[in-house]
Amino acid sequence: MPGAPFRIAFVLLLALSAPARAGERSDRTMVIVHSAALTSAAESWSAYRVSDGWTVVRIPIDAGAAPEAIRTRIRACLRRARSNEPASSDAPHETAILLLGDADAIPPFPFEQPDPRLVTPGTEASFISDHPYRLADDRDEVPDWSLGRVPARSNDEAESVLAKVRQYEQEAPPGAWRARLAFVAGEGRFGAADQLLETLFRAMVETMLPPSSDLSMIYASPASSYCPPPSQLEDAVVSRLGEDNLLFVYLGHGSPHALDRLRIGRAAFPILGRGAVARLDTPRAGLPIAFLGCCSTGWFDEPSGKPCLAESMLLTPGGPAAVIAGSRPTHPYGTAVLQKNLTRILLEVQPPTVGELDRLIDAAMLHRSAADLVLDGAAAPVAAAMHWPVGLSGLRLMHVRMYNLLGDPAMRIAYPRARVTELSIRDGVLRGVVHGIDEGTARVTVETRRDDCVRPDALEAVLGADDPELERKARSNFETMADRTLAVTSAAVRNGAFEARLPRPMPERAAIVRVVIESTGPPAARREAIGGLRLPAPGTGRDRREPTRPLTQ
The missing domain is CATH 3.40.50.10390 (Gingipain r; domain 1)
Structure with missing residues (x-):
């Protein structure tokens, strides 16, 4: 008691x-x-x-x-x-x-x-x-x-997690995945607090993520263009978990053994359950760190001994390398602040280990920043209107305690191992200096905003959850929103520098230029560097020159 x-x-x-x-x-x-x-x-x-x-x-x-x-x-x-x-x-x-x-x-x-x-x-x-x-x-x-x-119940379970950590630290492959984030969201159904979460998410996608980061999104709402066909929703989420990503984030509702369900009429389509996680049974090295921003998925003290969802993810060979999850029902405000801190600290501070990442996230929860004051200004009227029984400071402390890290705190995070600096565009040419790679290949992509796509005119309006063509439209819209690449070019890296000519004129919807550099040599010795620039708004007539905010180890 x-x-x-x-x-x-x-x-x-x-x-x-x-x-x-x-x-x-x-x-x-x-x-x-x-x-x-x-x-x-x-x-x-x-x-x-x-x-x-x-x-x-x-x-x-x-x-x-x-x-x-x-x-x-x-x-x-x-x-x-x-x-x-x-x-x-x-x-x-x-x-x-x-x-x-x-x-x-x-x-x-x-x-x-x-x-x-x-x-x-x-x-x-x-x-x-x-x-x-x-x-x-x-x-x-x-x-x-x-x-x-590591909530192992036997030596075999513990040794299995150790083998997973070893493979992640020693065999993680080179490539763009080291700067890729996968976001999955369920419908909020929090009432007035929904707007707070949606506002935070939109701001995070375009302002908090550096242009060097890649992003994929799934939103389990039939009205969203990021929603896969409902009948394939869980398959799509398992596929995201099975991809090489630096971070996997879920925001929405949850329970001890599953994420939420997408409800359409009398039908309910699961987002992710323990049975689906079990399909990730093949060991691999390019595993994500997972944050489950929802209720109860980290309920690791069930009297029955039945593993919660977060435990199942950690103990499954091809599941995440580490999981941060709440041990009981969580509050949308505390979860929103914690997720914001996680993204910022992972991409900007880049702590070396997952345990230090978790520690810094929680330390930031207890020290308000300027961005926190803005968020709290938006949250305070909602708290007053809904008569929250716990104040904002109390909710922050509650979630520092309630969200626990399942995994080895000493596990090193697989950031890119080299870095791009002095990235600039001048006279239609992207130039950069690479520290840590002398010879290699630079792949340059011109991309839309992260909430945009190449062909927005191809998106089809969904007439609510009762739309008889929902499956077909969702499939088409989901594939359309996944295509954000407007142009691709490449260039050789020589003596730690490269130049790549960009399209002239730039495509109409161009907003980001990303460069992924991979060194030459045998696969085991290859290294990568990833950088990016945000392009100026159309009509400014300026070339862009600024230090890139690289992800680097």
Whole structure:
């Protein structure tokens, strides 16, 4: 029960591994908390991270451990690690905590849910969180360490996730996918809050995403041109998950074992369920990081032990490499702010690991930026009109706690490995300098805005959900909206520079120029660089010159 005292039934044991390399001191410490039953997998994980340059400390626990006792041991362990550093060392120390085990083995912290609208009927008014494990002290709620959970119930499950992480880090292929984002949205049905979410999404697509990023969209609404044929909706979403993407984002409604359904009359078409996720059973390296911006898909403490959707995605060989999901019903405001921070920090700050990405997202939730003030200005009237029982600051903290990372927090994110700089257009020629690639090929595309397409005149109006030609029109519109490329050209990269002649005049709907560069050489040694420019509005008569905002590792 929430608030009930926890009993400490045992003394935790510490098992310290060897340092990263004999005679060297690592500035990265990883703590692996694991059940005794997963000792074999914990040893494998420890050995892999030691080979990657981490100092690893293992904390094996027995059944019945209270979360407060586990947290006390984590804090003591990390204080000891910092005290062993040279006094003259002022280099930043990277810390990651891996909870290796499900909620029965490593219990999360319970929190009371103050908003009765966010309580699932028939359940307790509470939610669970791993957030307190990453706090160095009780002074504030800003996370000090990165943390993730691999909710494995057996050594085989844990070893399977470790194999997935290894393949992602060591074998991820080169290519444009390292700057590609896949967005899927369901119908809001939030009432007045719907407009807030839709406004945020439109602004994010055109203003928050740098021109170097590619984007695909699915919107499960029959009125949208981004809606595939309803009968093929789940297949389309599984296909997106099966593509190589840097990030997969879902926004909408959800439940512990599935995303929402598209409702048309008496028919209901699933967006994604656990059964469909199971089809992603082929291991591969170009996996996305997934954010499920919806209710309950991260409900990883079900008494039955049945995996939630986020767990199923992580434990499936071809599913996402890591998943951020809410453990109970979420609020559209908190989800919107968190998704905004995720996109900005991933593409602009580019933290090296998924755990650091998650930590920075939540730190940003607790420190309002100028953009947050604008968003809060739009949210405040909605909150007042709908009588939200929790204020905006309270909702931010609630969602810092409720959204948990499932995955290895030390997993390195597969950004592009080289970068494009000094990108400019002058006299119809795109010029750029590439750092990290001496020789290669540049593929240049001229594209429309992300909410536009090459042939908008080919879009067919859908006459509501009852349109007898909905399937045909949706198929045609979905394919039409996917085509945003107006022109393609290529150029050789020599001595780290390239020049590519663009069409003259530019196509009428041209808004973005993107360049994807791949180095020459054997596939295993190839690297990529990705850059882009937004073109000036038609009629300005200017060429565009500005530093690109590259994605780079």
